[in-house]
Amino acid sequence: PFIAIRRQVRSLGFLCLRKCSYPGFPASLSLAVSMFLNTLTPKFYVALTGTSSLISGLILIFEWWYFRKYGTSFIEQVSVSHLRPLLGGVDNTAPTNSNATNGDTDSSRQSVSECKVWRNPLNLFRGAEYNRYTWVTGREPLTYYDMNLSAQDHQTFFTCDTDHMRPSDAIMQKAWRERNPQARISAAHEALELNECATAFILLAEEEATTIVEAEKLFKQALKSGEGCYRRSQQLQHHGAQYEAQHRRDTNVLVYIKRRLAMCARKLGRTREAVKMMRDLMKEFPLLSMFNIHENLLEALLELQAYADVQAVLAKYDDISLPKSATICYTAALLKARAVSDKFSPEAASRRGLSTAEMNAVEAIHRAVEFNPHVPKYLLEMKSLILPPEHILKRGDSEAIAYAFFHLQHWKRVEGALNLLHCTWEGTFRMIPYPLEKGHLFYPYPICTETADRELLPSFHEVSVYPKKELPFFILFTAGLCSFTAMLALLTHQFPELMGVFAKAVIHNALIIFWDYSHFIINETCTFGKSFGSEGVKT
Structure with missing residues (x-):
């Protein structure tokens, strides 16, 4: 079978050589290209594909490290910050109209207040x-x-x-x-x-x-x-x-x-x-x-364990006019979960449905998770805790660490509370599919939390990010490029003769396509120029 494949690839190469001699393609250029390609050995193709794979792999590693540390693509950031203004692009961050509407002003004020460090x-x-x-x-x-x-x-x-x-x-x-x-x-x-x-x-x-x-x-x-x-x-x-x-x-x-x-x-x-x-x-x-x-x-x-006194304090401070906090929201959820958590069973709840008390507890958990979605992973010990910082950002990872550091023991003390939290907290995200655009009980989740938390929290801590960011295009592109060039390098090393003929065929076809398109563009330009000139003479 390999002999048959070799013959087909060779015939493809000869076909491309014959195509290069068609009347529109210069014979001298075709001869020069053929002589140049004949001088290339299989080792050259191995070195070329291997080097390409190595370079793309290094770019992929750097892009991944930069994304994990700063939450964005380095290539994308450079292109937006430096290349786009040179190409005449418009900066999206610049205001397009000096007379902003009242709604925009209110939303910007809300964003600033939510990103305040406390x-x-x-x-x-x-x-x-x-x-x-x-x-x-x-x-x-x-x-x-x-x-x-x-x-x-x-x-x-x-x-x-x-x-x-x-x-x-x-x-x-x-x-x-x-x-x-x-x-x-x-x-x-x-x-x-x-x-x-x-x-x-x-x-x-x-x-x-x-x-x-x-x-x-x-x-x-x-x-x-x-x-x-x-x-x-x-x-x-x-x-x-x-x-x-x-x-x-x-x-x-x-x-x-x-x-x-x-x-x-x-x-x-x-x-x-x-x-x-x-x-x-x-x-x-x-x-x-x-x-x-x-x-x-x-x-x-x-x-x-003075839960009645806790409820009295919450009744005074859990007010709509006061700024919320993870302590207020999650303590309210803990008190409501305490009433039903010791007898709560997911299987029984799925059969008979939730009672009124259980529904109130689940709604309180959803309310708390919407306010700060980072807390449950620390309470459920899915993420390791560190010492809390001296300042926190409300609704951010820093506030979640500060809350869980002191309140995890209180959740463990209430029987079944963590089990109820584990069964219900992820349902919050189905209620707010687009948290950055619209919230359910609170304002949309602020965009600035990740940046502020990275400055507040030490470098050895992996900052929790919400909503989870998708991988940037350039990371996927470099990953695909690295895999493709690595596969080519492996095939070239295993089958040097076949890959050499295949490379020559690809280069010949690329030259033909480039030549055709360049001739097409030149002809269209000349035709447009002649028609424009003739219309000018008539006028």
Whole structure:
């Protein structure tokens, strides 16, 4: 059979050589091409196809790595960013009309608000928790972007315009801007040599203390100093704008200290004491919702299994006017699942249908999954957890990690809750087939979450992406090209003579097609030019 195939391929090559001598094809060019192809050996074709396969394989590997890291194709990004403007293309990101409609303005505002980065209300201690993780694993759990956001928060909460009037506060104002942790700690000690500075105790408790017990002692010292500053500034707050700014700063410092003391009590097992401290803090400062203390309270109440109190907190904060969070949505789902999860069976539910309570639980799970679709994989332990960042993006992977890190134990404690979640959570995606265009109970899922999460989360963590992106065209193209050239290289190595004749036939046919089309284009151009010229003479 191989001899018959060889004869057919040779006849194909001779046929192409005869076609090259047709009247429209130059004989000199045909002879030159034939002589050139006859000089090529089978080794040349093996080297050509092998090199092509190697290059396309390297491009495929690079494209795959770039897609996994940045979520887009490198070739596509370069072509859109650099080549398209050179070719006269229009940038889709540029506004086409300066007078935008009210609907577009509202949607853009909603997108900006949903992509806002929030401080994690359950953030860990740097010295006692994050640094200990680094000492054990050698990995940095916090990114530079995350720590830079924390530095901005500290400058906003703990500084004011009158700090230069007090030497210790002036030192701490510089310390919060310092990038080097050791320099910050040294500045805090320097400030404490001048007086009992509350913000200096805060910095040492956050970054120098290596245990929660040490951090709690430093926060108690900060509380003593902070309460004195708060009482003094409270009496003078109406004497001018500077005094009002100083009182606002002292209020932020006092609230921060009390919240961290409550978190220390929670971490040390004194949960009831922590709940009392959080309730008192929320009553004393009801307007400071930026700290989201109610999320700390929800977690502590779940630890006490005080589900009635949890429901009361949810009734107050699960309001349409307030920004939602994974903690609120998934805690509401957990409470409704708790009522039916111990007796829930998928087989029985498929036979008799869902009861009213089961339907309410499933709807609550669907609501939570629509708000943040990344959480179930962490609760079901389909993805490994890492330490949560200091800032989170609502509806993003960072928020899912922060929620699951503290609340996984509460889901495990409720019998059958994870089983109910496992059976029902994927049904959410059938209700919202196009999540980036239209939502069901919430706004469409924001596009910016992946980019922000990649900056908030460490590089060793594989960021969860929703909706799952399809492979770019150029990855599929390079994969096909690599496979095709590798197959040609293998066939050329196994059957060099047959592939040599086949290559000559392909090149001859390509030359004939190119020659025909070039002649056709030239003839059409000349005909158009003559007709245009004759019409011009008539006019």
